[in-house]
Amino acid sequence: MTPSPHREPSVNRRPTLLAAITLTAAAALTLSACGGDSDSKDKSNDKIAGADTGDKKSASPTASASTAADRPKIELPSDVKLTFTPExxxxxxxxAVLKDNAEFTRALNAAIVAQDPRLPALEYYTEGEGAAASEQWVKAFKDAGWTVTGTVRFFDRQVTVNSKNSASISYCGDESKGFSKVIKTNEVKGSKVTKDSYIAYGAQVQKNKEGVWELVKISSTRGADRCQP
Structure with missing residues (x-):
């Protein structure tokens, strides 16, 4: 199932990434369930509110990439592991696109773990309505009292550069070892690996004036054939 922002994250599944940011949806948020048991009726193309980047900060053609010192430090607990191939x-x-996509993913998980929808690191890697959607996404888990645990592997990461300040990235997520966890009880949900444990992602990013490739749009297809082991 794909709960609304006012309902719990899907039981027995690990919510790790924004399911979709679309140009036409502006208010509705649904949660992409990840890993674990597969009893969802809507197994693909999960969506959340999206970003029209028309009012996005313009990126300077001469902007240089921000230094490591400028970037927020992202820390994840030892029970949350994310891997990215290739790096x-x-x-x-x-x-640079690959790096910032990985940092966005890590920041989103860190925000869920911290139960902080306005985590500075997450805001750093998102923009406009994309940032608003990310905030709603984390808030849904905070309201439900859920967090994430386990290992998620992101692989077959491919970047297409569309222009000096625009690019797209496609990749797969292996969430067969990632789970939901109830914060109050530490109960871990889900263990069964199914086709839906593997998700195909497609994201669009834009480079801001600091040279950071910020997320502005992302979609997912659960159970995609191209991502199956």
Whole structure:
């Protein structure tokens, strides 16, 4: 199932990433369930509120990438592990996109763990309505009293550079070892691995004036054939 922001995250599934940010949806949020048992009736193309980037900060063509010192420090607990393959590309621009996509993913998980919808690190890697959607996403888990645990593997990460300040990235997520956890009881939900434990993602990013590739749009397809082991 795909709960609304006023309902609990899907039982027995690990909510790790924004399911979708669309240009037309502006208010509704649904949670993409990840990993664990597969009893969802709506197993693909999960969606949340999206971002029209028309009022997005314009990126300077001469902007240089922010230094490591400028970027927020993201810390995850020892029971939350995320891996990314590949981490780099032969092209510098594509490598930067890969890095910032990974940092966005880590920031989103860190925000869920911290139960902080306005975690600075998450805001750093999102923009406009995309940032608002990310905030709602984390708030849904905070309201439900749920967090995440386990290991999620992101692989087959491919970047397409559309322009100097625009790019897209597609990748797969293996959430077969990632789970939901009830904060109050530490109860871990879900253990059964199914086709829906593997998700295909497609994201659009734009480079801001600091040189950070911010998330502005993302979609997912649960159980995608291209991501199956």
């Amino acid at each position: 780099q590309a032969s092209d510098d621009v594509k490598s």
